[in-house]
Amino acid sequence: MDGCLIVQFAHSMIALVHPSSVKQAILSSITSFILALISTQYSALTTVGNAQDIVLAFGIHLISLFCSVFIYRISPFHPLSSFPGPILPKITKFWGVSQSWTGRQHRTFLHLHEIYGPFVRTGPNELSIAHAQAVNDVLGAGGLDKGEWYSARQDPNAPKNLIVLTGEAHANRRRLWNRALSNENLTAYQPVIANRIDELVRHLVQVAAQSEIVDIGQSIAYFTFDFMGDMAFGGPFHMLSDGGDKNDFWGMLNRFAISASVVSHIPWAFPLVQAIPSLSKDLRRLRRFGVESATGRLQEGSKTKDLWYHLSDEAELEKMRPLPPNVVADGALAVIAGADTTAGALTALIYFVLSDATTYHKLRNEVDTVYPAGSDATDATLHDRLVWMDACINETLRLQPPVPTNGPRQVSYDGHGVIIAGRYVPPGTQVYVPPYAIHRDARYFSPSPECFLPSRWLPHTPEPEHPDGGFVLDRSAFIPFSYGPANCVGRHLARMEMKMVLSVLVQKFNLQFAEDFDSKGWCDTIKDYLVTSRGPLVVKLTPRDGSL
Numbered sequence: 001m002d003g004c005l006i007v008q009f010a011h012s013m014i015a016l017v018h019p020s021s022v023k024q025a026i027l028s029s030i031t032s033f034i035l036a037l038i039s040t041q042y043s044a045l046t047t048v049g050n051a052q053d054i055v056l057a058f059g060i061h062l063i064s065l066f067c068s069v070f071i072y073r074i075s076p077f078h079p080l081s082s083f084p085g086p087i088l089p090k091i092t093k094f095w096g097v098s099q100s101w102t103g104r105q106h107r108t109f110l111h112l113h114e115i116y117g118p119f120v121r122t123g124p125n126e127l128s129i130a131h132a133q134a135v136n137d138v139l140g141a142g143g144l145d146k147g148e149w150y151s152a153r154q155d156p157n158a159p160k161n162l163i164v165l166t167g168e169a170h171a172n173r174r175r176l177w178n179r180a181l182s183n184e185n186l187t188a189y190q191p192v193i194a195n196r197i198d199e200l201v202r203h204l205v206q207v208a209a210q211s212e213i214v215d216i217g218q219s220i221a222y223f224t225f226d227f228m229g230d231m232a233f234g235g236p237f238h239m240l241s242d243g244g245d246k247n248d249f250w251g252m253l254n255r256f257a258i259s260a261s262v263v264s265h266i267p268w269a270f271p272l273v274q275a276i277p278s279l280s281k282d283l284r285r286l287r288r289f290g291v292e293s294a295t296g297r298l299q300e301g302s303k304t305k306d307l308w309y310h311l312s313d314e315a316e317l318e319k320m321r322p323l324p325p326n327v328v329a330d331g332a333l334a335v336i337a338g339a340d341t342t343a344g345a346l347t348a349l350i351y352f353v354l355s356d357a358t359t360y361h362k363l364r365n366e367v368d369t370v371y372p373a374g375s376d377a378t379d380a381t382l383h384d385r386l387v388w389m390d391a392c393i394n395e396t397l398r399l400q401p402p403v404p405t406n407g408p409r410q411v412s413y414d415g416h417g418v419i420i421a422g423r424y425v426p427p428g429t430q431v432y433v434p435p436y437a438i439h440r441d442a443r444y445f446s447p448s449p450e451c452f453l454p455s456r457w458l459p460h461t462p463e464p465e466h467p468d469g470g471f472v473l474d475r476s477a478f479i480p481f482s483y484g485p486a487n488c489v490g491r492h493l494a495r496m497e498m499k500m501v502l503s504v505l506v507q508k509f510n511l512q513f514a515e516d517f518d519s520k521g522w523c524d525t526i527k528d529y530l531v532t533s534r535g536p537l538v539v540k541l542t543p544r545d546g547s548l
């Protein structure tokens with residue numbers, strides 16, 4: 001027994017020099033423990049009375065192993081020891097798990113940056129860097145690649161979609177997406193959006209006819225999902241026409257978003273998550289849903305040049321057409337990446353506009369000028385004239401970015417590390433550049449970075465005392481759509497969609513918060529599961545005179 005303990009304790013001490021991975025340490029310790037038992041304790045194993053000692057020895061071994069790893073992580077020998085941060089995240093990734101599980105990661109990161117400054121150690125091998133220079137250093141061309149955090153989200157039984165690809169494979173697939181969502185092709189999607197907006201208006205009129213009270217956030221989510229169904233699979237998910245998420249599609253995606261956020265921190269837990277029956281059922285249903293939608297789309301053929309048309313390269317512009325399973329994966333990604341993000345942005349936009357009477361009236365005047373009653377408010381050719389709306393959209397994306405923390409990039413294990421925003425970051429480090437925290441930094445948006453001031457996006461005289469609001473001091477710190485070669489390929493579509501929807505809503509309806517709606521507390525209902533989830537946004541909706 002004593003010999004065994006000494007062997008195990010010595011092994012644990014060796015773990016002190018292990019850089020990071022508890023999983024590898026445990027695996028290697030189990031192996032060495034078995035070897036130690038075989039070599040030194042073989043005879044003891046044959047005696048039943050020693051079983052307790054063996055378990056005890058292994059228990060002590062594990063405890064000493066964990067302690068040694070934890071001590072190492074907070075010791076000055078750890079490569080990230082010079083970066084400040086609270087002690088718990090330095091010790092264990094389970095801190096990150098708890099942040100993601102509760103959806104408060106974006107707010108916690110902001111809080112930590114307010115305390116510790118632009119560099120915060122948010123995990124044993126993880127940094128969050130809220131610095132404009134980091135945007136280019138990390139996300140720009142020549143920056144860092146996506147790493148373990150992204151591979152952990154990838155279902156091993158499914159082909160990879162664009163968001164998890166890196167390097168040349170990403171660049172090749174991204175060419176198809178760029179073509180699909182180029183300004184030239186966006187024009188082709190306007191009638192599809194307009195049709196779906198007609199349905200949204202009918203849905204709102206129907207719901208409002210019953211009580212005048214509507215959860216506008218929910219209706220907008222039905223709209224964005226139906227529209228992305230049109231785009232990706234040639235038909236809607238019928239959420240608007242059904243008046244609900246009858247197939248539980250949105251529900252499934254929400255549950256998947258939470259478990260994926262958690263698993264991204266601890267990739268080794270993916271098999272465990274898959275073993276949870278309800279989650280694995282969701283995953284299977286999502287996969288089946290993608291395949292069925294795609295099969296339907298393939299059988300019907302192309303009626304319009306939608307997203308699928310471009311992603312499957314029906315025009316045969318590439319040397320090799322993409323394989324159908326890859327197109328299915330990208331079609332599903334379009335829905336995941338394009339629906340809830342746009343819904344989150346539009347819902348927050350309506351919230352901010354209704355929160356301030358002056359903002360709302362300015363917007364209404366602008367819409368009434370550009371789209372007088374009876375005119376077609378879905379005409380995107382007039383979008384350049386919606387200057388105030390554009391400023392409101394930017395300010396919304398700044399204060400409540402639909403992807404508030406985004407996924408981290410990873411410094412390659414090969415090589416000597418990199419310099420980010422003037423500081424050396426060692427190999428293997430996961431690096432966040434969190435939009436929510438950067439967007440609220442007074443070095444870049446000042447004064448009052450926490451206030452909704454659309455006028456900061458308008459050209460005005462550079463006087464800090466400007467009565468109308470603040471300034472954008474560094475535009476490169478504005479990253480709601482990320483930055484660089486893997487930035488949001490759908491950003492122009494999203495902006496166009498938002499302007500079309502808001503123009504129609506403002507032209508046709510009077511909007512105000514419902515009487516008993518807690519408008520002050522609404523922002524606190526926003527949770528960060530990579531993409532935000534939001535509580536109900538309950539508004540009173542009445543048709544404007546002669547508008548319908």
Ligand code: HEM
Pocket residue numbers: 162163164174177333334335337338339341342345401402403406407480481482485486487488489490491493494
């Ligand atoms: C307001 C709405 C939107 C916001 C705020 C948004 C934000 C983002 C962000 C932050 C990323 C980077 C994610 C990462 O680094 O992991 C991203 C990527 C992406 N987005 Fe969007 N997005 C929006 C709408 C859309 C729409 C409408 C589409 C259309 C299909 C779309 C498709 C994509 C795709 C395919 C990627 C992956 C790009 C790549 O890896 O190369 N997004 N989006």
